[in-house]
Amino acid sequence: MYESDGSIMVYWHAVHTPEGATAAAVFARGIAATKSHYICVGSSTGSILVFNIPPKGTNITVSDVLEEHREPITDIACDCSEHKGCIADLVTADDSGVLCIWKSGEDFKLIHKISSYGSTCSSVRMWSGMIAAGYGNGQIQMYDAETGAMQVEVNAHGRWVCALDIASDSGKLLSGAEDSFVRVWRLSRNPESNAIEVEHSHTECVTDVQVCGAKFCDPRGNAFAVTGYDLSEIIRYIQV
Template identity: 65%
Template sequence: MYHKEKSIQIKNSASSLYNNLGVLRIAPRRLTYFTVVHANVVNMVSASWDGLNYSHRQLQSKEPNVATSTSLIMQAAFCALPSRDLLVVTSQKGIQMYESDGSIMVYWHALDTPETSTAQAVFARGITAVWENYICVGVSSGVILVFDVPSKGSNITLSEVLEEHKESITDMASECSGSQECIADLVSADDGGNLCVWKSGEEFQLLNKIPGFDMSCSSVKLWKGTVVAGYGTGQIRLYEAVTGILHAEVNAHARWIYSLDIAPFSGLLLSAAEDSLVRVWHLTLTPETNSVEVAHLHNECVTDTQICGAKFCDGDGYAFAVTGYDLSEIIRYTQS
């Protein structure tokens, strides 16, 4: 179903982090931007669709008034809002927001670090754009920071702090099917596997809390009112977002799941794990019976590689890209 294309070389190898791949498709310019985190650097590649032209950029983790920062970066993700696209980078020190090409940093938010040294690390992780003008970022303390983003300029403000999780946020996702009738439009996951389902607005409302089972939920997605969650057990669970009813449980991988992605237009689901496998599934919703069916479509083994990031390159799932720990390339696959 998919075949391997020519790989994209990157300046540094990928760190062993969940969801360590960012992809943004720039259709008017026939370009795709990719980001991969390595220690305190974000490797950014701009690739033309014909695969002939590439340009590279590296972003350092920044801190105000510090010449060089050794702060480790935890995640880099593109946030596509209706009015603008931003690249959000989270680290042990704070949150940086850049223009989507990485050229200009438009906002910096420092994390609160405890005055007394504690055993718990401080970092931000879990990034998603929500609705028309919000970007949400998770923090190791369990809080979620909600930023109000104007259509242009750098007047970004912290509008709300959501305090529901008691453990470090691992990932967050917003409704990606584009349907406005979905009540729930944000889901957050933490190290204990707990999921919180939210409705955005001037004040975010907690709609539902789905309890974990002491196994970290490393990657989560939200599609047509269904939460898709990947766990350290290698399992994928599908819940109805508002009620928390378990629709399906799939023993998808033999090792820890590092990344999930959904192609919103086709209902294709991508899962990638430590077991060197990337799998493609198809989700079908049946509104009459309020059920979800999962069909397995494709396997891709990336030999001798601990996969740490996988993303579709388009909304139909025609192509996807993969990163692996200690791998200085982005591997691409397209439908044959």
């Protein structure tokens, strides 16, 4: 962990390395900062390390290790919106497709554990009490963070969904996949039933590129950037 300008490394943590010639190396995958002073980092063992970040100084400590997953962690996301009424604010995903929804704090509490649907959950995002999960079968599934119930299933892509992002100010959802397509969706809730609704807004084809990274460039979602497998460029798109 570094100072915000990247100039000084203030903390490092050595993950446990198993012994034996056939033991696989342990690596970190998935990171998210909660609204409180914690940073969660996933690992290939399925554990999630919770780091306590002090308001001042560099006395960073491992305050908890979450052991609910049995497969390597693929992604972690936190709900940093001002949504009220839902105590769940963190979601973690693993290689088997299991999702765990948590309430962060001094004692992290498991709120819901969503069973696998038979496909890896490769990317997950959380916003305003909604959870967007992208899967290896090309689907995006939307969950209600408060109840853990799946409310929307979208056949979004023809191949593996590699990246999701949500524009915090508008609720736009960005998805990128190995099928070379990047799509923008609009997330909302029905004012009468409070059910999650997803509307397709825009599609871009990145010709001959297996998209592996996609992210909005501003909180409104008026621009986004993508990159692809074996591509040394970042391509930026602007809404006009």
